[in-house]
Amino acid sequence: MSWSNSYRWRWGLRGCRPGFSAAPFMGAGVALGLGVMGLGGVHRWSSPDASVSPGRQVHLPMQTIVANGMGQRSGIWRHSPTSRMVPMDLLAISGSLRLDSTNTALLRAIMALAPADLRVTLYADLAGLPPFDPGLEPEAAPDPVQAFRDQVRAADGVIICTPEYAHGMPGILKNALEWTVASGEFVDKPVAALSSSPSASGGEKALAWLTQTLSVMSAHIIPDISQPIPFGRSRVRPDGEIVDPALAGTLRAILDGLARAVDARTQSGSKP
Numbered sequence: 001m002s003w004s005n006s007y008r009w010r011w012g013l014r015g016c017r018p019g020f021s022a023a024p025f026m027g028a029g030v031a032l033g034l035g036v037m038g039l040g041g042v043h044r045w046s047s048p049d050a051s052v053s054p055g056r057q058v059h060l061p062m063q064t065i066v067a068n069g070m071g072q073r074s075g076i077w078r079h080s081p082t083s084r085m086v087p088m089d090l091l092a093i094s095g096s097l098r099l100d101s102t103n104t105a106l107l108r109a110i111m112a113l114a115p116a117d118l119r120v121t122l123y124a125d126l127a128g129l130p131p132f133d134p135g136l137e138p139e140a141a142p143d144p145v146q147a148f149r150d151q152v153r154a155a156d157g158v159i160i161c162t163p164e165y166a167h168g169m170p171g172i173l174k175n176a177l178e179w180t181v182a183s184g185e186f187v188d189k190p191v192a193a194l195s196s197s198p199s200a201s202g203g204e205k206a207l208a209w210l211t212q213t214l215s216v217m218s219a220h221i222i223p224d225i226s227q228p229i230p231f232g233r234s235r236v237r238p239d240g241e242i243v244d245p246a247l248a249g250t251l252r253a254i255l256d257g258l259a260r261a262v263d264a265r266t267q268s269g270s271k272p
């Protein structure tokens with residue numbers, strides 16, 4: 001095991017890209033490392049103990065660590081699955097308004113699986129968006145629309161999970177997306193597009209429609225991780241508790257893939 005691999009292993013950076021070297025950060029890292037140890041905050045890519053509530057951010061002990069210049073965006077030292085040293089904000093949007101929605105439950109499960117350096121926020125006001133009216137564009141957007149646009153714009157990446165209604169995505173989700181067509185919040189935005197239904201198809205027709213819409217809006221859909229999730233209702237409870245262990249692996253891979261796509265975009269300088 002090389003020195004940098006050893007460092008990565010010791011500090012829980014096993015998710016780092018093979019090319020990532022922790023060496024440049026060791027000088028500051030020695031002092032910081034003592035602080036990390038004191039707070040008991042060694043990061044693991046699969047953090048099982050997130051405290052999650054609907055519509056709120058995931059808060060974990062690691063996020064309380066304040067670092068020097070490199071992690072200053074929100075004062076959080078970022079141990080990334082890649083080499084990124086700032087926190088990453090992901091916005092999760094469920095296409096279902098149903099209280100016991102499987103699609104929302106899947107997003108809650110993703111929130112609970114998120115490591116300390118990924119902040120996943122569940123967008124909670126899909127029903128508060130008025131019907132899209134292009135006549136109001138762009139300055140007179142109602143407050144909920146502006147808030148939605150702001151949240152999408154601020155997010156480093158977006159996860160959308162949609163049910164299938166009559167072989168399409170719900171009108172309420174399409175409505176939300178329509179509000180961003182002219183204002184362009186989804187342009188180049190890394191997106192994990194998901195669907196779920198109780199059937200074996202997992203809502204793949206709704207997903208096809210969703211990806212078509214996102215594509216025409218120039219979103220950066222991540223193909224490897226965008227997928228239907230079949231038999232959703234029997235694999236996750238409404239509160240986000242995962243019943244099927246295989247699902248946890250799938251959801252972790254989605255988070256990992258999205259985080260890597262965000263990092264790749266940031267490093268290439270094409271972050272929107």
Ligand SMILES: Cc1cc2nc3c(=O)[nH]c(=O)nc-3n(C[C@H](O)[C@H](O)[C@H](O)COP(=O)(O)O)c2cc1C
Pocket residue numbers: 096097098100101102103104163164165166167168196197198199201202203233
């Ligand atoms: C009006 C309506 C239409 C539906 N159409 C489809 C469909 O075309 N394909 C499908 O797989 N499921 C269909 N379903 C079942 C949904 O996939 C199922 O209710 C799912 O759990 C909804 O997602 P949610 O649990 O996140 O609310 C439909 C449900 C409703 C209420």
